[in-house]
Amino acid sequence: MERKPEPELMEDEAQALAYAQADFSEAHDRFVALFTECFPGEPGFGICLDLGCGPADVLVRFARAHPACRLDGIDGAAAMLALAQRAVDAARLRDRVRLIRGYLPGAELPGRDYDAVISNSLLHHLAAPSVLWETAKRHARPGAALFVMDLLRPDTLARLDELVERHAADAPPLLRRDFRNSLHAAYRPDEVRLQLDAAGLGSCRVAVVSDHHWIAFGRL
Numbered sequence: 001m002e003r004k005p006e007p008e009l010m011e012d013e014a015q016a017l018a019y020a021q022a023d024f025s026e027a028h029d030r031f032v033a034l035f036t037e038c039f040p041g042e043p044g045f046g047i048c049l050d051l052g053c054g055p056a057d058v059l060v061r062f063a064r065a066h067p068a069c070r071l072d073g074i075d076g077a078a079a080m081l082a083l084a085q086r087a088v089d090a091a092r093l094r095d096r097v098r099l100i101r102g103y104l105p106g107a108e109l110p111g112r113d114y115d116a117v118i119s120n121s122l123l124h125h126l127a128a129p130s131v132l133w134e135t136a137k138r139h140a141r142p143g144a145a146l147f148v149m150d151l152l153r154p155d156t157l158a159r160l161d162e163l164v165e166r167h168a169a170d171a172p173p174l175l176r177r178d179f180r181n182s183l184h185a186a187y188r189p190d191e192v193r194l195q196l197d198a199a200g201l202g203s204c205r206v207a208v209v210s211d212h213h214w215i216a217f218g219r220l
């Protein structure tokens, strides 16, 4: 099935709120657990960058799992960042988390030597996927950890419908629509492999971790 792009930024307030209110706890806890599995025995990460942080649910979970880590989260959508600030405040993480509004590529980021770059569900929004890999390379210190998770585009429309039924049967219509569009816009693991190789990140690995997710991880 051909990739069908969706808009990059999630600027619509209703859309952002529906996304922020959805229960992604299983996938987001898995994100944090898989990160730990991929980088075992690390003494800790000083400062970490979350690309396309959205409403900061992943960022908050990651911050709680890494209490010594400071985090910068960047997103281009004001509606998402307002929700992210609320989540950060509610989690009492204001002293460890900075939220930055910026469109990638081109956004001004405060750091050039991040110890880890993480990103969940940004890649499928990007018209030029190299933006994610190049941003990570440009802003991380050599040897920093890179961990990205995203949706996996199914082979066929029938399979796409099946996944929407399986994972979003009871979701509000807006969220169901977005999940469907996102699956259609997602990159496949073989495409991600080519992206990593083209970005000079050939040592990074790609693995399928559920019926609709893959991860990419390695050292920058």
Ligand SMILES: C[S@@+](CC[C@H](N)C(=O)[O-])C[C@H]1O[C@@H](n2cnc3c(N)ncnc32)[C@H](O)[C@@H]1O
Residues within 6 Å of the ligand: 008, 009, 010, 011, 051, 052, 053, 054, 055, 056, 057, 058, 074, 075, 076, 077, 080, 102, 103, 104, 105, 119, 120, 121, 122, 125, 126
């Ligand atoms: C599906 S959400 C994922 C949010 C969060 N990482 C999570 O997993 O809950 C994708 C986010 O990426 C942001 N985004 C998409 N393209 C972007 C770009 N080119 N620059 C900055 N942010 C972008 C959107 O505004 C949206 O908040």
